[in-house]
Amino acid sequence: MKRHILNITFLLALTCTVSSILAQDSFEPVKDEAVLKSRMKSTAATTQTMKCDFAQEKHLSFMSMPIVSNGKMVVKHPSKLRWEYLTPYSYIMIINDGMMSMRDEGNDSEMDLSKSEGFKQMNFTIMSIMGGEMGDLEGFETTYFENETNYRVDLKPTDEQVSEFIAEIRVYIEKTAMAVFQVQLKEASGDETRMYFKDHVLNAKVSEDQFIIK
Amino acid sequence: MRKYLKISLLSSSLLLLGVVALGQSILTLDAYGEGVYNMQIDRKKDHFSGILSVAEESKGVYRFALVSKMGGTLIDMRIIEQPHAKNTVHPPGGKTIEPSDLIYCVEPLNKKAILKLLERDFRLLIWKKTKNMTPGKKVIIGGKKFRIWSNPCIRSGVQTWKTAFAVTYTENCDLIETKINHPAIRLHLTIAPMEH
Numbered sequence A: 001m002k003r004h005i006l007n008i009t010f011l012l013a014l015t016c017t018v019s020s021i022l023a024q025d026s027f028e029p030v031k032d033e034a035v036l037k038s039r040m041k042s043t044a045a046t047t048q049t050m051k052c053d054f055a056q057e058k059h060l061s062f063m064s065m066p067i068v069s070n071g072k073m074v075v076k077h078p079s080k081l082r083w084e085y086l087t088p089y090s091y092i093m094i095i096n097d098g099m100m101s102m103r104d105e106g107n108d109s110e111m112d113l114s115k116s117e118g119f120k121q122m123n124f125t126i127m128s129i130m131g132g133e134m135g136d137l138e139g140f141e142t143t144y145f146e147n148e149t150n151y152r153v154d155l156k157p158t159d160e161q162v163s164e165f166i167a168e169i170r171v172y173i174e175k176t177a178m179a180v181f182q183v184q185l186k187e188a189s190g191d192e193t194r195m196y197f198k199d200h201v202l203n204a205k206v207s208e209d210q211f212i213i214k
Numbered sequence B: 001m002r003k004y005l006k007i008s009l010l011s012s013s014l015l016l017l018g019v020v021a022l023g024q025s026i027l028t029l030d031a032y033g034e035g036v037y038n039m040q041i042d043r044k045k046d047h048f049s050g051i052l053s054v055a056e057e058s059k060g061v062y063r064f065a066l067v068s069k070m071g072g073t074l075i076d077m078r079i080i081e082q083p084h085a086k087n088t089v090h091p092p093g094g095k096t097i098e099p100s101d102l103i104y105c106v107e108p109l110n111k112k113a114i115l116k117l118l119e120r121d122f123r124l125l126i127w128k129k130t131k132n133m134t135p136g137k138k139v140i141i142g143g144k145k146f147r148i149w150s151n152p153c154i155r156s157g158v159q160t161w162k163t164a165f166a167v168t169y170t171e172n173c174d175l176i177e178t179k180i181n182h183p184a185i186r187l188h189l190t191i192a193p194m195e196h
Helices: A002-025 A033-046 A117-130 B002-013 B112-126
Strands: A049-059 A067-076 A080-087 A091-096 A099-104 A107-112 A140-146 A150-157 A166-174 A179-187 A192-202 B034-043 B046-058 B061-068 B073-080 B100-105 B138-141 B144-150 B155-158 B164-169 B175-182 B187-193
Touching: A033 A140, A091 A117, A099 B046, A107 B046, B061 B112, B073 B112, B100 B112
Parallel strands: none
Antiparallel strands: A049 A067, A049 A192, A067 A080, A080 A091, A091 A099, A099 A107, A140 A150, A150 A166, A166 A179, A179 A192, B034 B046, B034 B187, B046 B061, B061 B073, B073 B100, B138 B144, B144 B155, B155 B164, B164 B175, B175 B187
């Protein structure tokens, strides 16, 4: 009898866990889009800087395991971003007022993003997503979803050039803190890159040195 | 950005001249038949690095993908290995055509000449020693002649005067890195296994 009770308890616990996991994954269209947009706007307006750690998973359709890399990200509104891979390779990408600098295994290079419309658009898109300002993002068709704990913003490129590379971007936002905790980038190739963000620190002091490659 | 894409193309193109531990290709595939490599490409003053993923999908069928470090897939190609006796010999009047399949390629790389070069270089990676590799012996892989010489753990080969490559192994014959130099076009490649 005791064993039966234990089994039933275990099954119930398992069912609850599975249902709660499924509930987290199932999204429905947002009930009040205006509220979400206004929350995103006000979060962006009150966030001057943001630091966090990230893990990137590259899923190739033919590989059994994703290629995982880890690093740190720093954003300073409105136009500065430091994106740094620490393992398993070293790579830094910095966007600073329209200039993009890279350090790749000790080799430095620089590019003026304002010189091409395509790069300008890319710069604007990256900064908007990282800053949580995705409402009516130019060049993308935006749809909003939600579940109990999170929002999901789906961005489908409307620009032909962008759609050659990107099929869709999904941005997951935690409802309470309005923090982006996952970005899923579905490529035109059918492959996918997932980025997980954690340990967010908002409005901490960020030195300008962070946006210069030394 | 365009510059980097061009380099990445070239990079993948002239990829690896495989040098072979006995009976194996240069690829150090894991238990799932998969391998991930950090690939660095230097041409003149420009530098680019990416990730090369390789998997043996079934016996003699290999899949290669070159991915940028920020995650974008640049090229995805399937190459089918054929019996060495057929695929390493020029038939009279033409080169052997071996089967391959382009799954995906970003537009700037989607050029016939680049893809041909890429395929040939990827094919070098999967080439396996099947007969004795006497130093000085010439073999034909992907329609090009290579001269092989070797010692127990370190081997190197020469395609023509235009290309040289060297592969470094540990004492246990684990691959440390492969270096390929193309002095004529000032292109240098380094490929090393990466933890994933």
